[in-house]
Amino acid sequence: MRIPLTTQAQDQLKPRIQPGDITVDATLGNGYDTEFLAQQLGEQGWIFGFDVQAKALEQTRNRLKQIQCNLQLFQQCHSTMKTEIPKSFHKNIKAIMFNLGYLPGSDKQLITQTKTTLMALSQAAEIIAINGLISIMAYPGHPDGEQETQAVINWTEKLDSQQFKLITHSQATHFQGPQLMILEKVRSCLR
């Protein structure tokens, strides 16, 4: 059986996250990625989490009850990450995870929006550490998701290839199946 892309994302990030690191979950949803991050980080680690839905923050807090780490959740659009995450953490963030689309089993209107997704991705690219990873799960199979997925692909293609490498781009085999992109920042902007 093929490993789900969400698991593949976690498997690739895992060896790159150490206890005490700083990470971001840009789309909390049901909190599975936050839980995964917390398991790698330990008490000294940090997770900044964003979601526009109160339910997502609640689910994430419940899931993390048993795990100790510094958890700061914002019921806000992920395009506020650069302002909300303290400046002293910028460029020290080891992993930023995006899982786009809507919260399964919830309001499908509350879907990630191409414009703010691209804004958040640009901020993520700015605040990620050198050797840090940005993972993006995109879902072209739902209304608007196709346009968003294409916009994300276009955005990755326009990045400075001296600075960012697309180390993974996998697609589920079924028609319009989800896509996983993982970017690594290999060096800082020279300008």
Ligand code: SAH
């Ligand atoms: N589609 C995935 C789950 C994605 S969950 C799957 O099938 O497993 C995506 C989460 O992003 C949802 O909880 C939704 O509320 C959240 N979201 C939507 N717009 C957002 C925004 N602008 N900023 C942060 N989170 C957002």
